[in-house]
Amino acid sequence: MSEDLESYRLAAREWLAANLPTVDGGGARLGSDDEAWQRARELQRILHDGGYAGIAYPKEYGGRGLTPAHQRVFNEESAGYEMPLLLNVPTFSICAPAILDFGTEEQKREHLPAVLRGDEVLVQFLSEPRGGSDLAGAITRATRDGDMWVLNGSKIWSSGAYAADYGICLARTDWEAPKHSGLTMFIVKVHQPGVEVRRIKQVNGDSEFCQEFFDDVQIPASDVLGEVNGGWAVASRLLFHERTAVGGGSPYVSGGHAVARVPEPDLVELARRGGRLDDPGVRELIAESHILRTVAGQLVDRVSAGIRGGAMPDPAASLPRLFSATSNERRIDIALAVAGPAAVIPPAGAPGDLGARYLMRQGGSLGGGSSEMARNIISERVLGMPREFAADKGVPFSQVRQSQTPG
């Protein structure tokens, strides 16, 4: 099974050159969001047919059954090529791994090969309008009706849901059990009667995030992921995969980055343009930004190795997650300081996304669990400090007090 990494690298290099367009050669320049998703599916199909889809996924579910090291080698080689990065988060690195962890044999055979062929895109239906951090307090409801479950409620902050085929959806199935014990995870078809997907426009103009409304949605009982009322175990695993992916340690990410990134602002160039490159203070800021980015990567390497080798517990994945959020905040501030007024009032003809980045600065500290939740996780589950008091602990969920006006 363990193919020699160097020969694997050479083969991948050759295959990529022959089969994928380079980014410079016109790839990755996309029109609408829908076209971008369509293109990602096509690219994934090309990878699949070439034998480079799901490199670290088991063979029996359409993967290649190789090691994370093979995936890393492929990712290194794929730099500069047009890759289906949109499919990395959450499809490849969060949702599909959870199906691998908890799915029945039928579910794995139905979804995983389709995912790896680019035929199926997955999304997480976890957060609700009532609040994102207290995930286990979900009030979206699924009621058993014969061989079916009937889903009602609403989910939010699901990115790319409009382009997805299935959502991994956490719903309350027992209101008399304490909150963590009354949840069930479902694999829900997105495009079906009773599901309405509404896109949310953000301050930077993007509208990748969605809100979903469920109105008597019919779900076959065979689409429960994990155990009935055992949904929290699945959710915890999704969160672990999410922290790992966002922290940069997922073995299932294909291509150089987990997510399609807007290129980083070139601070040296910004300073030069503003005539500030000789200012020692500005130079220190440029270096500080570079240092934070470098250390962020080094921390990812350390914690990934620590978790893999057992020297660190799984929740340590929150360390790089918190580092990346807080250091990005600082780095965006630095970019503004280096650019000066041009950051918010770009000269005619100059690219000007710094201001919009600044408006979205907190995004990294909010998505995938807030930085405050990350600090709770680190202190409680890495350092072993006492858990926060929870008024809903051990109480039937039906008796738990809820917000007066749902957010």
Place this chain on the structure above:
Amino acid sequence: MQLELTKDQEMFRRTVRQFLERESPLTKVRELADEPAGFDRAWWRQGAEMGWTAMLVPEELGGGTLSGQGLLDLALVAEEMGRLVSPGALVPVNVVIASIVDAGVGGHGKALEALMAGEAIAAWYDGSGVTASPAGGGYTLDGTAELVEAGADADHLLVTARTGDGLRQFLLPATAPGLTPTRRDSLDLVRRHADIGLDEVRADVDTLVGGDRDAAAAVDRQRQIATVLQTAETAGAIDRVFEFTTQWAFDRYSFGRPLASYQALKHRFADMKMWLEASHATVTAAARAVQERSPHAAELASVAKAYVGDRAAALVQDCVQMHGGIGVTWEHDIHLYLRRVTVNQLTYGTPSDHRRRVADLLAA
């Protein structure tokens, strides 16, 4: 620092830790504060026997490593020394050893031998305060070498000097006529620094290290080694401070509950844990890059120093805060650590100096 140690490294680390705990515990460090040199020569010789001076020397010259990566092995010693705020001159002695070895030893075999045996101590100066003027086939050195670690206690002094034609390095005996060390006070209890005046010091060609050629590249490498060892020591120091401060948070009760149960404090501990792990991560990356003589070695060493220098001091101050009033008493040990990480922060280049070096590399 490194997460995954080899069996040999693990055993070595344990041996070093046991030795330091037995021979130079913090009570001993406090006693040594009154000694002029701040450390005991016999203690240093024992360390040398353990391998503290062998890791950067190839086997054919009597040295050797545990893992084949000498600097990573040596960083383990530095880290353990940080955990106990140990005395000694680990950085300058090893920098001088590395410079002699890199230069091909030449006529410095005796000095190398004495340094490796722990019989002699070396100091190192890389600043711009000393000039070398050609004279009678050799050079005459003049100026002041400021802030030299172990400068008044060393038997050998490696001086970097400016000439009209680049830098040269000379290894001088401390007894050379014209050398006048003046001790400086230090915030650290046992780490000593001195200014060394050089007044028409005669330096024959056989004192040159690396020959009569520009030594800029050699000096860069020495700085990288110093930075790695110093940041490793700091990482070890904050590791220990974080350890006993976390324990304190579990043991100390107020309003009937442990400090560790207050969210305002838990979140600060979470941040500190993140800084601590990030410090270890960047020190390990720098040590590996310098060990491998990677093209990024200079950059990654400066990244580590800029990050660890600032974060470590901030972390220890936060830990002082967690201790409350006891944290600013002479009796509590935390000030020994705060002294060490602060001196480490500001010597061998301040974080600000290192940020400027990084900027120079980025803007080049």
